[in-house]
Amino acid sequence: xxxxxxxxLDGSANAMMKGKGTEDDRPWQSYHTVxxxxxxxxxxxxKEKVQRVVYEMSKGSKYFQNEERKEAFIKQKIxxxxxxxxxxxxxxxxxxxxxxxxxxxxxxxxxxxxxIWLHVDMDAFYAAVETLSNPTLKGxxxxxxxxxxxxxxxxxxxxxxxxxxxxxxxxxxxxxxxIFVPTDFKKYTYYSDLTxxxxxxxxPNFIAGSLDEAYLDITEVCRERNVKSEEIAQELRAGVYEExxxxxxxxxxxxxxxxxxCSDINKPNGQYVLxxxxxxxxxxxxxxxxxxxxxxxxxxxxxxxxxxxxxxxxQMLEKSSYICAFFSQSTADFFCSVGLGLGQTDSPQxxxxxxxxxxxxxxxxxxxxxxxxxLEELAxxxxxxMQKEGLSGRTLTLKLKTASFEVxxxxxxxQKYISSSEDILKHAKKLLQAELPISVRLIGLRVSQFNGxxxxxxxxxxxxxxxxxxxxxxxxxxxxxxxxxxxxxxxSNAETDMSIDSRQTGQLDWRDPFDGNYLSDVDxxxxxxxxxxxxxxxxxxxxxxxxxxxxxx
DNA sequence: GCGGATCAC
DNA sequence: TATGGTGATCCGC
Ligand SMILES: Nc1ccn([C@H]2C[C@H](O)[C@@H](COP(=O)(O)OP(=O)(O)OP(=O)(O)O)O2)c(=O)n1
Ligand SMILES: [Mg+2]
Numbered sequence: 128x129x130x131x132x133x134x135x136l137d138g139s140a141n142a143m144m145k146g147k148g149t150e151d152d153r154p155w156q157s158y159h160t161v162x163x164x165x166x167x168x169x170x171x172x173x174k175e176k177v178q179r180v181v182y183e184m185s186k187g188s189k190y191f192q193n194e195e196r197k198e199a200f201i202k203q204k205i206x207x208x209x210x211x212x213x214x215x216x217x218x219x220x221x222x223x224x225x226x227x228x229x230x231x232x233x234x235x236x237x238x239x240x241x242x243i244w245l246h247v248d249m250d251a252f253y254a255a256v257e258t259l260s261n262p263t264l265k266g267x268x269x270x271x272x273x274x275x276x277x278x279x280x281x282x283x284x285x286x287x288x289x290x291x292x293x294x295x296x297x298x299x300x301x302x303x304x305x306i307f308v309p310t311d312f313k314k315y316t317y318y319s320d321l322t323x324x325x326x327x328x329x330x331p332n333f334i335a336g337s338l339d340e341a342y343l344d345i346t347e348v349c350r351e352r353n354v355k356s357e358e359i360a361q362e363l364r365a366g367v368y369e370e371x372x373x374x375x376x377x378x379x380x381x382x383x384x385x386x387x388x389c390s391d392i393n394k395p396n397g398q399y400v401l402x403x404x405x406x407x408x409x410x411x412x413x414x415x416x417x418x419x420x421x422x423x424x425x426x427x428x429x430x431x432x433x434x435x436x437x438x439x440x441x442q443m444l445e446k447s448s449y450i451c452a453f454f455s456q457s458t459a460d461f462f463c464s465v466g467l468g469l470g471q472t473d474s475p476q477x478x479x480x481x482x483x484x485x486x487x488x489x490x491x492x493x494x495x496x497x498x499x500x501x502l503e504e505l506a507x508x509x510x511x512x513m514q515k516e517g518l519s520g521r522t523l524t525l526k527l528k529t530a531s532f533e534v535x536x537x538x539x540x541x542q543k544y545i546s547s548s549e550d551i552l553k554h555a556k557k558l559l560q561a562e563l564p565i566s567v568r569l570i571g572l573r574v575s576q577f578n579g580x581x582x583x584x585x586x587x588x589x590x591x592x593x594x595x596x597x598x599x600x601x602x603x604x605x606x607x608x609x610x611x612x613x614x615x616x617x618x619s620n621a622e623t624d625m626s627i628d629s630r631q632t633g634q635l636d637w638r639d640p641f642d643g644n645y646l647s648d649v650d651x652x653x654x655x656x657x658x659x660x661x662x663x664x665x666x667x668x669x670x671x672x673x674x675x676x677x678x679x680x
Numbered sequence: 681g682c683g684g685a686t687c688a689c
Numbered sequence: 690t691a692t693g694g695t696g697a698t699c700c701g702c
Contacts, residue, residue: 190692197685276693278689291689294692337689424687455700484695522681532692536683571694576681 155182159198161292163425164418167376167394168251168285177288177301184297193532201426205433212434212449220448227447227463234464239381240403242472243356245329245343246386247363249322249375250395252339254281256318257308259372269306270298278310282395315339318371325366329359332474334383340390342383344474360398381408384470388419412468413441420465431462440465481580483518484526485509486571491530493566502555503548505572510548519546519578525558526571537562544578 155178162181185191215223249255253271258264258281268284270277274295284290287302299305319338326333330343345359352359360377367375374396378389381403392399401411417440418428431437434453435446443450443466451459464470485508487501513519523545524538537558545551555572576582 185692188692194692272693273691275691278693292693296691339689422687426686458699478697480696481698482696486694488693490690524682534684538682540681569693573696 153179155179159425159429160185161425162288162290166285166290167391168282169288169290171286172288174288180288180300181293181297184294184300189531201429205430208430208434208453211453215449215452219452223452224448227451227459230451230460231444231447231463231467234460234467234469238405238467238469239472240405240408241346242344242381243346243349243403244380244383244386244472245345245356245360245363246378246380246383246390247322247326247341247343247367247375248377248390248394249339249367249373251279251281251285252373253279253310253315254284254308255373256314257311259318260314261308264306264308267306268302268304269308270295271308271310273307273309274299280305318373321371322367322373322375325363325370328366329363334474342386345379357398357400360400364396364398380470382468382470382472384421384465385411385468386470387421388415391419408468412466413439415440417443417465422461423465440468442466479580480516480518481577482573482575483509483512483516483520484524484571484573485512486526486569488528488569491566491568493564495563498559498563498567498570499556501570502559502572503552505570506552506555507548509572509574510546510551513546513574518574519544520574520576521545521578522574522576523551523554523558524571524573524575525555525562526569526573527559527562527565527567528569530566530568532568535562540576545574 160178160181162177185194254269257269257271264281266283268281268287268289270280270284270289272278272295277289277291277293277295277298279291280289280293280298284298284302284305287298287305289298289302289305295307315338322339323333323335323341326335326341326343329345329348332344334342336342343363345356348354348359349356356379360379364375364377367373376390376394376396377398378386378392378401379398380386380389380401385401385408389399389401401407416438417423417431418425420440423431435442435449437443437446443462447459447463447466450462454462485505487505489501492498521542521544522538522540524536527535527537529535539554539558541554545554551572551574559570
């Protein structure tokens with residue numbers, strides 16, 4: 128037994144810790160920035176140098192210290208999980224393997240290769256739009272945003288390691304020539320609308336994600352015109368360029384999850400088609416790093432790699448017994464689906480907003496008069512946004528980010544629905560009062576539980592009804608856990624966005640990443656059978672498995 | 681229902 | 690000098 132666990136232990140973190148003085152000689156190597164994923168256009172970047180510069184610029188800051196704290200927390204989580212992993216008995220593993228195998232068979236049976244999905248994503252969108260407005264920027268490294276934060280960077284700047292979500296002052300260190308352009312959401316919204324008109328030619332019901340991307344079901348177009356998906360993709364991209372002067376990239380695959388992965392492969396200004404063939408899908412997915420999958424971010428990647436040695440989607444299946452042992456069923460389903468290359472193939476699903484919020488960052492202060500003023504402004508902004516959509520809600524959440532970057536939220540659920548700035552402020556003040564004194568750098572307000580929301584069921588009065596979702600019995604299955612875009616009717620989309628710098632902007636994309644903690648505290652065990660490896664259908668009864676974490680602080 | 685965390689863009 | 694804003698989901702209480 129244990130052998131398996133031990134092997135996992137050897138494989139990951141140990142390897143990283145060996146080698147000489149990693150910690151002492153090259154401290155930046157152990158600082159895991161968020162800029163880890165291989166973004167398009169950054170293949171030739173000297174990652175070691177970028178890492179070092181980012182580290183040098185960040186070292187010692189409040190932000191950095193908080194990142195270190197969070198990282199230590201995750202590291203401990205991984206250590207605990209590995210111990211639990213090593214403690215699994217042969218019997219445990221045999222059981223979980225059965226559970227996993229059965230789930231995999233069920234998931235496989237759900238595979239649908241009948242649809243052709245196309246994901247289109249604009250290249251360096253904000254930056255490209257700014258270059259249209261000011262052609263002298265062409266060919267020069269440029270970023271959209273401020274000295275504090277960048278929204279994105281063009282491909283010339285990416286060669287230096289400059290990218291979205293990077294503070295401008297660090298970017299300038301990486302690329303002294305970098306040109307900064309402030310964000311202008313009106314422009315982005317205008318061009319976004321132009322691209323969507325083109326998308327509509329190929330799928331009137333296309334699913335708009337953020338301003339710069341969309342999913343199109345091109346099954347019908349391909350069939351009606353008897354053309355290959357590749358030609359549709361070419362034509363669509365040419366159309367977008369013609370209408371806007373902007374380039375984009377496209378990915379075609381049997382489902383949205385894979386189409387999204389594909390659109391990134393030949394970016395910028397390229398496309399990639401994954402045929403509707405099971406073997407092609409399995410081959411594609413086998414070597415695919417899990418981090419490429421939407422919904423698997425930095426932390427999930429670290430945990431899966433550090434605890435189970437999972438790097439590729441294929442390994443999700445190889446380690447499926449461990450996955451079923453440690454994660455909730457919906458999360459395990461998602462991970463196994465990824466291993467099988469499965470994803471959403473249906474089109475409907477219209478989502479409704481579930482919350483609305485407003486938040487602002489400012490220089491940290493504990494001045495209560497000032498904080499109250501900020502709160503008042505936020506209440507007014509939020510109320511105004513709610514009026515625009517005729518919303519009122521009964522849960523109010525106050526968000527604070529302390530001077531040390533720790534985030535706190537405090538919520539109240541009221542008897543009555545509120546929407547006026549006065550009502551919001553009245554309750555927000557009480558929430559804030561309870562936290563004083565405190566030095567914060569951000570305050571946010573969020574309202575949820577809208578009037579008209581169906582608490583248990585789903586249908587929404589606003590109009591379109593959500594069709595699927597965890598409807599009737601059929602618990603889980605690949606329902607909500609799949610990262611995947613919803614949102615439809617791009618109409619009414621334009622506006623209310625927020626930019627990085629401070630200004631208002633508009634954005635209205637909403638995805639539904641599965642995400643979350645996904646660590647299952649309970650799991651399934653054959654309650655009676657013991658072993659008797661027969662076909663015996665193990666009844667899934669919750670069993671308290673490790674439950675590793677729980678150490679919150 | 682609350683609070684923390686993760687993720688995407 | 691300086692590390693964003695909006696929305697969603699999930700887990701464990
Ligand atoms: N952390 C982020 C990431 C992106 N964006 C904005 C700016 C981008 O222009 C736009 C689209 O995001 P993408 O991830 O598609 O990035 P780009 O379109 O800029 O580049 P590319 O798609 O070519 O990689 O969303 C943002 O505000 N904050
Ligand atoms: Mg893009």
